[in-house]
Amino acid sequence: MRLILRPDFLKSADLLPFYIQSKLVEDMELLKKDVHHPLLHAKKLKGGFSQMFAFRLHRDWRVIFEYIDAETIRLLSVRHRKDAYRQHA
Numbered sequence: 001m002r003l004i005l006r007p008d009f010l011k012s013a014d015l016l017p018f019y020i021q022s023k024l025v026e027d028m029e030l031l032k033k034d035v036h037h038p039l040l041h042a043k044k045l046k047g048g049f050s051q052m053f054a055f056r057l058h059r060d061w062r063v064i065f066e067y068i069d070a071e072t073i074r075l076l077s078v079r080h081r082k083d084a085y086r087q088h089a
Contacts, residue, residue, distance in 0.1 A: 024063070052065065
């Protein structure tokens with residue numbers, strides 16, 4: 001699986017605490033190997049986000065992503081769970 005990192009994702013990832021950034025790097029590697037790995041807790045979103053998915057980075061952090069095609073995922077943002085499901089541009 002190939003990952004595309006959107007500029008918003010890179011900005012938000014840069015602001016994360018260091019220990020969360022380290023976990024993000026690990027989970028991105030896991031995502032490349034197996035999107036459905038149980039440690040990611042990935043799920044399809046609903047409502048206005050129905051074309052997007054999310055995985056749990058940490059108890060309080062979520063990564064929002066979408067499929068571009070069968071071999072490509074675009075990472076949209078990484079946000080605190082209280083803000084994660086607000087409208088994305």
